Amino acid sequence: MIFVGESGSGKSTLAYALAREGWTLLGDDGVVLEPLADSVLVHGWRAPSMVSTALAPYFPEISGRAHEAIAGDERNRVPVRLATTGHARLAGIAFVSRGVAGSFLPCGQAHALTMLIRQSPWVLLGDPESSAHFRALQWIVGTVQTHELVHGPAELLRVGEIFGFAG
Numbered sequence: 745m746i747f748v749g750e751s752g753s754g755k756s757t758l759a760y761a762l763a764r765e766g767w768t769l770l771g772d773d774g775v776v777l778e779p780l781a782d783s784v785l786v787h788g789w790r791a792p793s794m795v796s797t798a799l800a801p802y803f804p805e806i807s808g809r810a811h812e813a814i815a816g817d818e819r820n821r822v823p824v825r826l827a828t829t830g831h832a833r834l835a836g837i838a839f840v841s842r843g844v845a846g847s848f849l850p851c852g853q854a855h856a857l858t859m860l861i862r863q864s865p866w867v868l869l870g871d872p873e874s875s876a877h878f879r880a881l882q883w884i885v886g887t888v889q890t891h892e893l894v895h896g897p898a899e900l901l902r903v904g905e906i907f908g909f910a911g
Contacts, residue, residue: 749840794821
């Protein structure tokens with residue numbers, strides 16, 4: 745499962761919550777999708793995983809680490825160590841946003857393609873490869889399950905249940 749969304753939407757936080765339940769992380773702040781004949785391979789883009797110290801009530805291991813936050817980071821994020829892997833088959837895409845009432849609902853292909861293009865600037869480049877990138881994204885959203893995940897604090901406490909993982 746990959747999380748797609750705007751900066752600050754909670755992608756890293758949700759990934760961290762899943763990693764605490766035993767999931768393995770591919771990367772933070774980006775992945776590379778490789779369409780294959782029958783599936784999609786996701787390659788991790790290595791960047792340190794960061795979690796806001798404001799989330800210490802949900803993740804007690806972050807308590808007392810505010811001094812490790814990156815200078816100037818308004819979210820007061822600290823680096824966290826997570827189990828990682830280099831690549832995996834794509835099971836689905838969750839388009840992440842924050843909200844009051846949490847939900848996890850299937851997303852139509854046209855909407856999923858629009859959302860994925862917003863996060864994939866290479867598709868919009870006017871080079872000879874942009875149409876191939878667009879076709880690849882179109883094939884991906886037709887191949888894997890896509891969902892919209894609206895989350896709040898309650899979903900952090902049951903993220904494993906949402907994604908079908910009972911620790």
